[in-house]
Amino acid sequence: MLLREVSYARPGSVEEAVALLSAHDGARALAGGQTLVNVMKQRAASPDVLVDLADLDELRTIAVSGTTLELGAMATLTSIIRSSEVEVSRPILGEIAATVADVQVRNRGTIGGNICVNDPTNHFPPLLVALGATMTIRGAGGERTVPAEEFFVGVFETAVGEGDLLTRIDVPAGRGDGMAGVTLGVHGTYVANAAASVADGAWRIALGCVAAVPVRATAVEERLAGGEPDEASVRAAVEGLGATLDPPSDVHASADYRRSLAETSVVRAVLQAAERARG
């Protein structure tokens, strides 16, 4: 419960936030804090400086620009659930947000925080990889964009480096999405999951909980490409996926069980996505 000593600042602008993050060694952005504060309570990590993004309303915006849904990094999961923009342009984001933990966590927790933490059991890293999202990062040297598959680097590590700030997540509009998995209890921590997305016959599939970062199932994507999947063809395409994975073995699942769950999750996510793509 008891944190190590830490310094705190609450900047009034993105520029000031980036300047603070750059100016202080060991500085870390504080978004919703629903993971970071808890990690600090365990003293598993102890940033020297917290730069609280709470006042940066510009990072809370949810907007549609053309065929792109723009999610501010500080958009809370609750605001994503309630957003008509999300519902219209990429409804799966709201659906999955509604299954993250509980009301309190969703009220504070942000999409930016969820992915910057990159806990391997988090919902949004594999989903955003499957959706082909792009992350915009502001640093001292300016702004850059990173595709989702390059964004995730390791547990608690992303392309957001020291002095950087994730500002926005762009998701192309679409409906052909599915996500399936097994959790510890309803709305609990994921044991294994898969997210799948199809657009114009091209598939993007990402697995969660099998490595430090989401894993693309490219071979399955290729086998499914262009076809009109039914249960048998999806099962055939997924066959053998588990053997290519090297998932962790822990108290909730052996590596073998995770391999099996990964395959089942992909089958279910793909079938869900295909059905929704058909509308």
Place this chain on the structure above:
Amino acid sequence: MSTTETTGTPTLQKGFVGQSIPRKEDKRLVEGQGVFFDDVKRHGMGYLHFVRSPYAHARIGAVDVSAALALPGVYGTLTGDEVAILTDPFFQIAADPGGQVKDYALAVGKVRYLGEPVAAVVAESRELARDAAELVEVDYEPLDVVVDARAALEDGAPVLHEECGGNLSYTGVWEWGDVDAAFAEADHVVAISELHFDRFNSTPLELDGALVEFNRGTGQWTLTTNNQFPGFAVIMMAPAMRIGTDKLRFVTQDIGGGFGNKITSHPQLVACCLLARKLNRPIQWTEWRTDFHQSMSHGNERWFLDTEVAVKADGTMTAFRTKAVDDAGAYLRYEPLGGVIWSQVAPGMYGWRNIRLEFTQAMTNKAPVSPNRGYSRMQQLWFTERIVDIVAHELGFDRVELRKRNYVQPEQMPYETPNGCVYDSGDYPRSLDTALELIGYDTIEARREEAASRGKLLGIGIGSTLDSGTNNFGQSQLLNPDLQFSGNNEVATAKLDIFGEIVITLGTTPQGQGHETTAAQVVADILGCDVDIVHVRAGHDSYWNSHAGFSGTYASQFAVTGLGAVKGATEELARQMKTLASMVFQCPVEAIELADGFARIADNHEAALPFMALGAIPNANNAGFPTDPPPMNARFVYRPQFEVPDKERKFGNLTLTYAMQIHACVVEVDPETGVYEIVDYAAVDDCGVRINPQIVVGQVMGATAHAIGAAMFESFAYDEEGNLLTPNFYDYHVPHTLDMPPLKTASVESPSPFTPLGTKGMGEGGGGGIHCVCAALQDALRAAGGGIVTDSHNPYHRVWELLRHPDRSRGKIEVRSS
């Protein structure tokens, strides 16, 4: 949320007893005005933080506290070396070899489980105390670790307590009837090589802690703490601290759940006491969730090896024999009492007359165990239920018919078990029928087909269990003949105060069981007054003189011992009130009745004294009485009638009452992932006379929730190095709202012939739900390879293994028929 309650036997009530009146406790609790230990503050108090071992087994070298002491705001420290000088090891319940264990408030010389307190630091803030604890440098020399009770008993295993010459704490053979003859005459023998009851606990939401003050003038400590069995704590602490028991005053108001898990906090409390004296300031210790999971009060893990069941052709089960291996963890804080407590329910709800159980308990590099809701009986009840279902499964008997054939029958009550325990009352077959009716048992095959059409495996399971309540502590002598404990007791006081208020004090330490309410119901009926004028003091204070050696709240006994004491004290107060009224009215005492808040002449209601007048006379208006008016103050010790059990035969009545719960549930399993959902659940309770039915049903619900958690999610799992893999709610998932199935409850009332109010202690549930989930899973798996459920804890991955490799579990079963 889809709860239905049916009462089998409606009881006609004339007073408050038997009514679901709202609880007296609730107003303060819903206002956030309850007082839990951590809510109490004192000027100048220091916050204690324990330095805990990162190793499961290690020799301790130097402990350097200098850097911690140098930190501004740190008040002081305590190390194991100091503890070894200032205190003696805690008294051990065990005879040798377990009796040789040396257990102190802090680790001395060695650590034996991960999270064991090695030193303590006190500072001016909570955060600072933890900072300072990080600065304490401890030299550890890691030692080999043993986490499996079976391996711990093998030659060459790492030894935790060298004084014991091994890891065995207790072993004994418990045999009744003629087991060999029964097996010789059996038509079938079902052999089960291994069954395992998993390690978990009830994880009360409030964690342990205390505010400890030392009075230098009187040498007395006041402990504002949530320890739930002060009578036991004081017996442990006072000799270790080389003081009399009166030097330790226990105070508590509200406790945030206990379930037995708050019985064994005495080592930490001693550390607080020593620091309060050493630093001359109040010491505040709050345990956090990870601390609790790593170091406190796990439930007993138990293996049942080489089990054999003797069965006649008609399904009558005549005998079983098994080797139980129990895992006590690193220290014997309440153990090896679990080594006898199970025998309160040795045959479960069944008529087995021939039983042989070899009980062996080992110490391992895991957190010490302590009582946990259903303590030690739940393991045995799960075992008896599991073997009944496996016998049915393997021999093709109907599970319901097999149960009904073998249950102790209502006409046999009171029933003496082969080991001399007396089941006081109950109608098990009828209770089972009630549960099956609630669950819709007659439509189950249609539901099974419907589920199959959705690709799901459906199964139904039964768990029939007992809540044995009101211990005869004489059973401890079956483990250690030198112990001088027997019987049981509880105390209450009742007084009529100056303005006519009735004030009741209890020796108990309630944690949500509604003692203030049920006590008031009993009192109001005896005194013929409204329940609102009965003030039951909240909590416990050993200064009230309303406690005895066994005072506390544990082991399903309040409705018997606590209310028995309340009834006794109130009846004595009533006698005093009537006597005083008869002195005033100069009439025979028999002519007086208490009704409507008056003492009055029964056939002349004009001659009536309000309680206020009765209270005022002895207290403030007592001139002119020729003899002393009664004091309007009574203290009563309730003592159940027990004999010391026969130590040779391990025979005797170990508990006074046997409440019963039968649980049944329906599960649906996803055959691809092993994920399953409980889709229907029913629980039937029979605890004799119910003082407050709503409170009883609440206890049944709580027991159900704990059982579902233990069956599906909750496990204290360790790796080979002794790291706890589920050290907090990240990985130890307890059920949340969305995890709970719809529940139906019903009650049957079979009054106990042995208790003052016909009540029985209840609330633990005997793990009924754990077994019904196991049984439902096994039923569901019949259509998918017939895997046998051999573990009490079945998370999804274990179900997946049973689906993938049914032969592995089937290989544990062998049937021999003659």
Place this chain on the structure above:
Amino acid sequence: MAEPTTSQFVTVTVNGEQVEREVPARRLLVHFIRDDLDLTGTHVGCDTGSCGACSVLLDGVLVKSCAVLAVQADGASVTTVESLAGDELSALQRSFAEHHALQCGYCTPGMLMSATALLAENPSPSEDEVKAGLQGNICRCTGYWNIVEAVVAAGKGPA
């Protein structure tokens, strides 16, 4: 540029009253409420942000006060269980008592705050909506059934 500091002066409106305190940046809001302000109705049941016993409203939004720093509440309003009753218990509090929705009462303040937030948005929630609304609060005594009933009943109003 705001310089990061290890301690800050905060102004927080707690249950309608403004309080001003110097607090360490590392102090959790729940400890600020309990230890600094002596409002001990808000409880702590875990150390991982899981149990919800510390739930309060922060600017009207339901949060776990163990996953918020006290300095983050600067300028905000905090509503705790102590504010729920006026001269009499609220309908929700009464419903908890009537339905035996509490045993030890330790989770109750958090449950009440979650239910209060739910009812503010959805005055007569269904059973499923109540279950979803209370998912972030652990109770170890009741199995939740009576709690859910109490909240559903409070939403329905007096029978």
Place this chain on the structure above:
Amino acid sequence: MKLEGTKEFEAPREVVWSVINDPSKMAKTMPGVESFEIADDTHWSAKVKVPLGLGGLKMSIAFTKVEERPLEFASLNAKGQGVGALMNMTTSFTLSDEGETTSMAWEADVKIAGPVGSMGQRVLQPIINQQVGNVLQALDAEVQAAKGAGG
């Protein structure tokens, strides 16, 4: 936690052996090494900041070579101590060659205790798996560099 695997190097056995027995070269393969000191042939130590993203875990690690059979087998022990965190790792390497390729069978037994442990295995295992992968990749780079430098 026990881990094992086999890594193939496109390099002669002598070159691989020279790298895994050179503390200064091995140091370059470890994640987050901030400083490195060699006490003698069998003892060396490092200060590392294990990259954990949320702030990193600082540790002092003492290495001891436990056993070696030149060109064939080596095992070493690493004991790390950080604030409130402990690490104990025993690792061994067995080399064999097939033509120009050297095959290294490795085993590691990693024990971690402290606050990172309380975050749970879901975090710990992927971290360790990933770090091991990084070490092996860096080792390959060192081997190729040594091979290029003529052994």
